[in-house]
Amino acid sequence: MEELRKRFKSGPPENGGLEIGPILDWSVGIGAATILFCLVLITCVDVVGRYILDTPLTGAFELTEVLLAALVFLALPLATERREHVEVDLLGLLGPRWNTLFSAFAGLFSAALLATFSWRLASHAWKAAQDGSVTNALEIPLAPFGYLASLSCLFCAFIAFLRGIQPPAHERRAKTEEGIL
Amino acid sequence: IAETELVMSSWLPPRHPIVVGAMKPWAEQIEEVTEGRVTVRVLTSPLGAPPAHFDMAAEGVADITYGLHSFTTDDRFQRSRIGQFSFLGDDAVSGSKAFWNVYANDLDAQAEHEGVKLLGLFVHGPGVLHNNVRRIETVDDIAGLKIRVPGGYIADLMADLGATTLFMSSGEVYEKLSRGVIDGVTFTYEALTAFNLTDDLQYSMRVPGGIYNTTWFVVMNDDKWNEISAEDQAAIEAISGEAFAELVGAAWNAADEAAIEEIQAEGIEIYDAPAPVLEAIKQAAAAYEQAWIDAIAADGYDGAAALGAFRAQTGVAY
Amino acid sequence: MTESLIGFAVLFGLILLRVPIAFAMAAVGGIGFALLRGWEPAWALTGQVAFDTTLSYSLSVIPLFIFMGNVLAASGVAHGLYAGADRLFGRMRGGLAMASVFSCGGFSAVCGSSLATAATMSKVAMPSMRKFGYDDRLATGSIAAGGTLGILIPPSVILIIYGLMTETDIAKLFIAGVIPGIIGVLFYLFAVRIAVAINPALAPEGQHSEPMTRSDKIGVFAVLGLFLFIMVGIYGDFFTPTEAAGMGAGAAVVIAIALRAMNLRAFIEATLDSVRATAMIFAVIIGAELFTKFINLAGLPDALAGIVLDLEMPAWAVIGIIILIYLLLGCVLESLSMILLTVPVFYPLMYDLPFQSELLQDPENALIWFAIVVVVATEISLITPPVGMNVFVLKGVLRDVSLSTVFRGVLPFWIADIFRLGLLITVPILSLWLVNLM
Ligand code: NA
Ligand code: NA
Secondary structure (H helix, E strand, O other), X not given: OHHHHHHOOOOHHHHXXXXXXXXXXXXXXXXXXXXXXHHHHHHHHHHHHHHHOOOOOOOHHHHHHHHHHXXXXXXXXXXXXXXXXXXXXXXXXXXXXXXXXXXXHHHHHHHHHHHHHHHHHHHHHHHHXXXXXXXXXXXXEOHHHHHHHHHHHHHHHHHHHHHHHOOOOOOOOOOOOEOEO | OOOEEEEEEOOOOOOOHHHHHHHHHHHHHHHHHOOOOEEEEEOOOOOOOHHHHHHHHHHOOOOXXXXXXXXXXXXXXXXXXHHHOOOOOOOHHHXXXXXXXXXXXXXXXXXXXXXXXXXXXXXXXXXXXXXXXXXXXXXHHHOOOEEEOOXXXXXXXXXXXXXXXXXOOHHHHHHHHHOOOOOEEEEOHHHHHHOOOHHHOOEEEEXXXXXXXXXXXXXXXXXXXXXXXXXXXXXXXXXXHHHHHHHHHHHHHXXXXXXXXXXXXXXXXXXXXXXXXXXXXXXXHHHHHHHHHHHHHOOOOOHHHHHHHHHHHHOOOO | OHHHHHHHHHHHHHHHOOOOHHHHHHHHHHHHHHHHHOXXXXXXXXXXXXXXXXXXXXXXXXHHHHHHHHHHHHOOHHHHXXXXXXXXXXXXXXXXXXXXXXXXXXXXXXXXXXXXXXXXXXXXXXXXXXHOOOOHHHHHHHHHHHHHHHHOOOOOHHHHHHHHHXXXXXXXXXXXXXXXXXXXXXXXXXHHHHHHHHOHHHOOOOOOOOOOOHHHHHHHHHHHHHHHHHHHHHHOOOOOHHHHHHHHHHHHHHHHHHHOOOOHHHHHHHHHHHHHHHHHHXXXXXXXXHHHHHHHHHOHHHHHHHHHHHOOOOHHHHHHHHHHHHHHHHHHOOHHHHHHHXXXXXXXXXXXXXXOOOHHHOHHHHHHHHHHHHHHHHHHHOOOOOOOHHHHHHHHHOOOOOHHHHHHHHHHHHHHHHHHHHHHHHOOHHHHHHHHHO
């Protein structure tokens, strides 16, 4: 997959926005990767443990749930920065000026939506904190994960906003790397 | 023409006995008693995850929702826990009616259902301890059994009795049981057949009035409730509350009866808890009941009297 | 009904304006919900859906199955598959294209995603087909089409999502995909044969293929072993389909380490690729959740069922219309968004349609069969112009090839797919035979 990316490596200016990819990879990227390893480990320890030691991992279910939430929202800025959200590039044939216009619109639209999500997630998390919502068995508080989600969306909104006010000058066909099903 | 259309979000499968036997008939009754001024549309698929359903009614995402009080792990429904204990009722009609009468009247259930109009309260049939390892004769037989529990009181009780308790969604139970991850489960008879567990279980231990129960609510968005005329409100209340408890209880009972037949046909042994086991459950249960009584006493409620009234209404002696 | 149709229209408008599909669905769903029920409820719904969707045990299989495929891709086992398939078909005209198709099918058995299958195999198969003078059309077409098998042959992320949406047993869905997947490989092999028979210039005479190296053989065994590990694990009741994803990912890491074919950097890249793909997929799922909640509230599924039942339409006509809708949507959308958007609308019909086939009168069977039909129909979307994701992957790897070349290249495979779809619709036993053996 990396080879695919290198071919596009002429880079973020082409996509508009900032050159923050490497910083993201080494911060939230490593965080999300670590969580992914944890998810693998939890399942393997749970399954192997119950055959060899006859003791299932109590709370594997809940740990998996909250870790998945953390993984998704840590990784969201990575996908947004690389512009990996699926888009359809049909009107791209209209010419570069239209292209820039569409990019600007899509960027600002995405920014507005992501900012709304950030606000709603923060409010949801605040409510969870007020109610004292925790998971059933391990009693892991849910509010921090909501705040994480909110921050992540805010950051994504920022990335999309930059792309909106500073759209790429010459748009290439939408990047379609691996990942979609 | 309907003046008010209410949207009910239903998260149980559309063919679940409660949906078919209670929610939809009740929705139709509402239309009848208000002469069509109020109608209820039961959605095919829910507007949110099951645990979100109380808040969904409060926030107006849907107008009417139902759900379990134990969905929320916070202290919002502390007094509702009266309906989770052991020895409460041998069938869902008497249990649900007693739960409504005691919780709604003596323990001010409406106050705990903040932001919504409380229309119904109910419990399911008596909870039973099922396993596929051994017929439990003494408390020691419970030790080491890996039992799936829904959380709350029954989780603590089973742990006290020596079981290893595990949590998972009810949909996961089949996969985990057939793969030997768990040895048993606390479930109603109905759930046993609904989740296809009859091939993987052998013993069902019954306790007078059930080893546990689960409490449910039916609520309506406050603003929507206030839109309805006083006359129609009264008409709806007349078919809700205790009348609804009877309706939904009957649906659970019918499901339990059908399930018991199937369970027996599959050769699963249903037996009464032997005296020493029952004694141990009573002792452990008493401690949890006392803790609950103490907790709500702080708010000025008489939990002991409420439990007494509950059992007097269902006629459970143990 | 009207509200739903307006919603779909606005959604497609936004998508055409190049708003990411996930965000377009979320916006239309949220605003549509607000217009029907008020802003306060819509705000509440937005936060709740965005959070609750990610907090899901069942959906944890998505990152895990993707990770498994990416680790295997990075560890080079795909080359072994290709070399092995080359031994089978190399001597025929078009043999390398057939080998591409065949090894795509093989890699699908350990990879849950179609695009990852196409991306992986293109790096392996393209160089040798170019070296031996294959026409770019046939070369790229065979890989783009072969890649679509990734979501039909288990494991499949799409089938898992379908199972969760419709409460269908995932183990049964997986096994149901096996025979249709094998049929897919066979039809594609045929498609290559026919294409080179019609236009021999597409491919050179068969070559004597190089002998398989030791590491090629190990690669084949690794893929075969991992596939068996997952299938025996699930169907031997050792672990659940959900756990299979974690176990498979763990096994893939062990294989990669044992083969010593992957350095730390490649490993980190495979992991980062997986988490980004996960975020992207969840964005689509959250968007689709909001959109379908709006559609559900607006009453489209009920209205549709009402129309179908009132008109007493025969089952084949209804299925025919649904498939037509999929093929049309498939011009623009890709499989995940299509499934998330449409399955909630259509699947309730499977309970009510008056099927002629006795098999399908059992709603559980009907739902499984429908899953396979829908997945094949949406697979086709991946190679249908103007927007075909698998085609774009090939175009991304080979920058000197034009999109129209790849689209022309997939034409024989596209036709093969239509035949396969017809076969699977008319002969449900092909999807249900293994299920009913369980
Ligand atoms: Na696959
Ligand atoms: Na397409």
